[in-house]
Amino acid sequence: MQKSSTRQRTLAAAINFSGYGVHSGQPVTLTLSPAPADSGFLICRDLADGRRTSPVAVHFSRITRTTLCTTLDLGDSVSVATIEHVTSALSGMGVDNALITVDGGECPILDGSSRPFAEAILQVGLEIQPAQRKFLKIIRAVTVRNNDAFAALEPYNGRALDLEIDFDSKVIGRQRMIFDWTPRRYYDDVSRARTFGFVRDAKILRQAGYALGSSLDNSITVHEDRILNPGGLRFEDEFVRHKLLDAIGDLSLGGLPIWGRFRSYKGGHALNAHVLSGLFSSDANYEIVSAEDLSLEFDTFDDQPDGLEVHHYLRSVR
DSSP: OOOGGGEEEEESSOEEEEEEOTTTOOEEEEEEEEOOTTOOEEEEEBOTTSOBOOOEEOOGGGEEEOSSSOEEEEETTEEEBOOHHHHHHHHHTTOOBEEEEESSSBOOOTTSSSHHHHHHHHHHOEEEEEEEOEEEEEOSOEEEEETTEEEEEEOOSSEEEEEEEEOSOTTTOEEEEEEEOOHHHIIIIITTOOOEEEHHHHHHHHHTTOSTTOOTTTSEEEETTEEOSTTOOSSTTHHHHHHHHHHHHHHGGGSSOEEEEEEEESOOHHHHHHHHHHHTTOGGGEEEEEGGGOOSOTHHHHOOOTTOOEEOOOOOOO
């Protein structure tokens, strides 16, 4: 008999969000809905003329821009930016299949973290589906570099991320976090970490059309050697935790959860996309495996945040 932890999961109900794009500054609504088994993460957009685009896979091959966020091309000159916090929450909370619907060109930033999405997932719960979970198992290490920065995917019996940042800032400096994924650890240790920026960059970014919706309500703002946000930081190392949050969201664009280890130094959205491209450049780098074929015990999948209900699917009998 299959363990429930080896089966795919979707949302138990639809969830709605309203907010503003951190870069566009424009109002936007977003809905996360259940999706059939083996569909992965899908995305569509409601257009101003009343039309809705056809759902397409949330996949790295659709990435058109990685400046400050990850932007996807949905086809017919339609795009959606800042997708990574949404996909991070879905992936981090153990969702395999979901439909993302937005009515604007950018996902809402909310509080700058993925916690509002994760919290909403916790409240509605998950539905277990009859299909087996599948993974991208890393067989051969892949590394991409940009000067001293790099991102790598390596063979590993589990789901781990080892991420390090190094900023010329007394407030941030050099921070490193090693994270072995479970939904509980994601919810507790990663989802609350907010995006961040520097006052010194604000004018240039806004002139270029970025950060038009950024504020102290949705971004950690660094000015010289201090944090401007009245409440300070949520974690002493909140900066590296947010980079890890972003990486989880970006790596989910591989189409399946990764069974292996991700390592990064001074990384970001561009290197995250490039390492996925490198992974898929050769069939020798990976294989698609079923959950029951993996050797690790599945207690990591059962380590759920307190209060998350996981409903067993109902099978009709005739």
